[in-house]
Amino acid sequence: MSTSPRKRPASDALVAGGVVVLLFAIVAVVMWISGSALYPPAAVTTQAKEISKLYDVVFAIAVAVFVAVEGLIVWSILRYRRRPTDVDLPPQTHGNNMVEVLWTLIPTVIVLYLFAISWQTLNTVDYTSVANGQKPDIQIRALAGQFQWQFEYLDGNGNHIATQTRAAGEGGGMAVPVGKKVYVTLRSGDVIHAWYVPRFLFKRDVVPGQENHFEFTVDPAELIDGKPATFHGQCAELCGTGHRVMLFSVVAMSQADYDAWLAKLVEIEKATPPPAPSGAPVLTLGAKGIAYDKKDLQAPAEAPFVIDFKNEDPATITHDIDIHGADGTTVVANQEPIAGGTSTQYTYDPLPAGTYQFFCSVHPGVPGMTGTLTVN
Amino acid sequence: MATHALSPAVPAYRGGLYEWLTTTDHKKIGIMYLINSFFFFLIGGLFALLVRTELAAPGIQLFTNEHVYNESFSIHATVMIFLFIIPVLAGLGNYAVPLMIGAPDMAFPRINALSFWMLPLGGVLLLAGFLTPGGAAAAGWTSYPPLSERGALASPGPGQDLWIVSLILIGTSSILGGINFLVTIFKMRAPGMTLFRMPIMVWTMLVTSVLVVMATPVITSALVMLFIDRNYGGSFFLPDKGGQAVLYQNVFWFYSHPAVYVMVLPAMGVISEVLPVFSRKPLFGYKAFIFATAGIGALGFSVWAHHMFTTGAVFLPFFALMTFFIAVPTGVKMFNWVFTLFRGQLTFSTPLIFAIGFLTMFLIGGINGAFSAAVPVDFALHDTYWVVAHLHYVLFGGSVFGVFAGIYYWFPKMTGRMLSESLGKIHFILMFIGFNLTFFPMHMLGIKGMPRRIADYAGDAGWNDWNLLATIGGFTIAVSMLPFLWNVFVSLRGGKLAGDDPWEGNTLEWATSSPPPPYNFDRLPAIRSERPLFDARHGLHTHDGPGGQSDEKAPMALEEGSHDDQGPTP
Numbered sequence: 001m002s003t004s005p006r007k008r009p010a011s012d013a014l015v016a017g018g019v020v021v022l023l024f025a026i027v028a029v030v031m032w033i034s035g036s037a038l039y040p041p042a043a044v045t046t047q048a049k050e051i052s053k054l055y056d057v058v059f060a061i062a063v064a065v066f067v068a069v070e071g072l073i074v075w076s077i078l079r080y081r082r083r084p085t086d087v088d089l090p091p092q093t094h095g096n097n098m099v100e101v102l103w104t105l106i107p108t109v110i111v112l113y114l115f116a117i118s119w120q121t122l123n124t125v126d127y128t129s130v131a132n133g134q135k136p137d138i139q140i141r142a143l144a145g146q147f148q149w150q151f152e153y154l155d156g157n158g159n160h161i162a163t164q165t166r167a168a169g170e171g172g173g174m175a176v177p178v179g180k181k182v183y184v185t186l187r188s189g190d191v192i193h194a195w196y197v198p199r200f201l202f203k204r205d206v207v208p209g210q211e212n213h214f215e216f217t218v219d220p221a222e223l224i225d226g227k228p229a230t231f232h233g234q235c236a237e238l239c240g241t242g243h244r245v246m247l248f249s250v251v252a253m254s255q256a257d258y259d260a261w262l263a264k265l266v267e268i269e270k271a272t273p274p275p276a277p278s279g280a281p282v283l284t285l286g287a288k289g290i291a292y293d294k295k296d297l298q299a300p301a302e303a304p305f306v307i308d309f310k311n312e313d314p315a316t317i318t319h320d321i322d323i324h325g326a327d328g329t330t331v332v333a334n335q336e337p338i339a340g341g342t343s344t345q346y347t348y349d350p351l352p353a354g355t356y357q358f359f360c361s362v363h364p365g366v367p368g369m370t371g372t373l374t375v376n
Numbered sequence: 377m378a379t380h381a382l383s384p385a386v387p388a389y390r391g392g393l394y395e396w397l398t399t400t401d402h403k404k405i406g407i408m409y410l411i412n413s414f415f416f417f418l419i420g421g422l423f424a425l426l427v428r429t430e431l432a433a434p435g436i437q438l439f440t441n442e443h444v445y446n447e448s449f450s451i452h453a454t455v456m457i458f459l460f461i462i463p464v465l466a467g468l469g470n471y472a473v474p475l476m477i478g479a480p481d482m483a484f485p486r487i488n489a490l491s492f493w494m495l496p497l498g499g500v501l502l503l504a505g506f507l508t509p510g511g512a513a514a515a516g517w518t519s520y521p522p523l524s525e526r527g528a529l530a531s532p533g534p535g536q537d538l539w540i541v542s543l544i545l546i547g548t549s550s551i552l553g554g555i556n557f558l559v560t561i562f563k564m565r566a567p568g569m570t571l572f573r574m575p576i577m578v579w580t581m582l583v584t585s586v587l588v589v590m591a592t593p594v595i596t597s598a599l600v601m602l603f604i605d606r607n608y609g610g611s612f613f614l615p616d617k618g619g620q621a622v623l624y625q626n627v628f629w630f631y632s633h634p635a636v637y638v639m640v641l642p643a644m645g646v647i648s649e650v651l652p653v654f655s656r657k658p659l660f661g662y663k664a665f666i667f668a669t670a671g672i673g674a675l676g677f678s679v680w681a682h683h684m685f686t687t688g689a690v691f692l693p694f695f696a697l698m699t700f701f702i703a704v705p706t707g708v709k710m711f712n713w714v715f716t717l718f719r720g721q722l723t724f725s726t727p728l729i730f731a732i733g734f735l736t737m738f739l740i741g742g743i744n745g746a747f748s749a750a751v752p753v754d755f756a757l758h759d760t761y762w763v764v765a766h767l768h769y770v771l772f773g774g775s776v777f778g779v780f781a782g783i784y785y786w787f788p789k790m791t792g793r794m795l796s797e798s799l800g801k802i803h804f805i806l807m808f809i810g811f812n813l814t815f816f817p818m819h820m821l822g823i824k825g826m827p828r829r830i831a832d833y834a835g836d837a838g839w840n841d842w843n844l845l846a847t848i849g850g851f852t853i854a855v856s857m858l859p860f861l862w863n864v865f866v867s868l869r870g871g872k873l874a875g876d877d878p879w880e881g882n883t884l885e886w887a888t889s890s891p892p893p894p895y896n897f898d899r900l901p902a903i904r905s906e907r908p909l910f911d912a913r914h915g916l917h918t919h920d921g922p923g924g925q926s927d928e929k930a931p932m933a934l935e936e937g938s939h940d941d942q943g944p945t946p
Contacts, residue, residue, distance in 0.1 A: 209615020
């Protein structure tokens, strides 16, 4: 019984080591199969590329630490299981100051290194022209409200050019020219939101009572054949029942396309709505608290009609009245949203008799923002 | 008949139930903590299943009223944090700490009962929100204003107020419990039980209690301010009236980050008891481990703003540096645990398996946390499912596995009966697989851009498969609770008798009967190290190597250590 309990068949260590190697082989295969599942999506801005590089370093260190420590655990539990012959105690090791110092110092060095490169990257990512006394190429004010975005374009002096009220979808989105420094100011009129574009690897909170700023430059290589590229964005800070519908997109395009796009936006904003066709029936509808005040509207068949629409929500909240066909998906009438506190007259083209669904395109899926239009 | 006349008549109202409802015995209170917490664990789990069911596939399946979805994840997290993890660990501490330091009870037994009874009351108040017109609190467990304020599109209903009151009540329970632990640990230790002979479990409860007593009043202040804003026209957090929205987050996280350590340190204490016993070795680096625990506690107060990296209102480099630093003492602990296993003789009983589950999963929870400490990377990951993965690897992979290690470890002491090993292993395997199926894919979802707290997502976003996997995993975790409940049920009725010391334990609770009598000990073994029972069995081992017989001071048998020398009994 006095034989050292440390003495074990060498095959034990081999088996234990083999299992560890096998485990990591499985992990490697799983990671290979799932491809880039643990990698961020391809970065599209100068800033995001820096973040992606930093991610790679952190990821490499993380995998190394994981493999080393997890391997040690798995090896220990396989190698040192108690056998019926283990009657005597194993060596009663209480510790070792040398190794304690070692595994305090090594992690300290690693985290200091990680901190240093994080700080370095942070200085690039958080850099803005304005904070450094320069003028950015493009200035946009993103206004967040429950539950939509508006993008107000500003000139070099911070004066209003035009506001994009369609945050996503056909003809919507925050247009930016590629290769230009875009300076964004975030404002919220109600609760906290967050401006998040996954492919920018970036988000920033939109805090009421506080302006946040950031700057980005989209890589010109993102334009394939010079066509605009669209990047999905969405609110990332819980902001209420409609949090998930608070989508937007960033549309990157060439400078020429951008100039044309902005000119068109200005034109839309300046255009006075065409006068209502004389004799067309005028319906009224209001919106308050992210809900229409009526659930049912009636209109004559095969004749134009007008809806006198009043948006009584706060200024950051926009609404419109679009119309779905009978199938519930095709859009048969598409209107420009209006900001809270304003009103307008929407004119609709003649519709054949039937039942339609009217809805707010900025609040799709919000129960109060839909109703039935009966045309007869 | 005559014997009846001799025994005192037991009035009907002094039945078993009355005894439990009025007890001040720390062991009974500890067990009630565990049962109450486990009940809320099941409720919190039910809400998690609802959320996972909704997210299994794109499209709205379950929650046609999406407000109820927001209520579900808000109440899930609130229940799991404040009514399960924090109290279940306090319950294990309540049961174990007085036994481990050789004390007859907690220092203030009646305050102990009060701390417990506030919990079910707090839980009922929280859930009562569902019966109110606006439903339960739905602004997330963090309840950031202005969303948690009384606006029409914010949180108009009384559910949010009930949430506040419930949390203040539970917080008060924590503070009272924390003070009770501190006084118990400092004043009630048996003779010979110096601070550096205390079991690690006691040390972690000590550091946890310091955190609780220092931090909980701070969140109470945030909650009171929010309550004033909502009900008495205050404007602490309302920017349009001169308040500041981010102020709440600073105050909230000043508590809630240390609260993470409140939720994990005692679980670390549990596995630091389990690993040595089932390895037949002392904990590697006992003192280093204590300093690391204290270090985590201290650093824990300087990292709160890493929850706020994207607010634009934080000095980022400081909080990034501090957050990275906290990895160092955590790493020290990890290596100490692994080197406790190293060259040991491991017996894979259920407590050890759960403790190893803690090691392997908490490691991932530590590593994926480092990504968020790197501020620019956090700009991508913050408020996505990556963070959901991270926090569950810490609080489920870490704490919950630790809690089950503790329950399997101390169940024989609490009840006098052993749990079934085979059912325990089935429980572990199901829970381990289910846990990883649920939470590992969330890394992929987060990095690919899926935000937290959304009821639905587009079918073409590339998130479908990972979400389905996570939902399957969630139901696997739910199923894993069945063998556990069945195990407890059958073992209570006919489990193998445990005896005083079924595991060859190291610490004092194994020196008394199972279950222990009121006031715990008739006699105590001599306490010459952090392993008094080991010393009694094998002789004192203060140096490397098995040198028991040569050590003259080693007491080979239980030594008289009577109740009377235990210092003043209040």
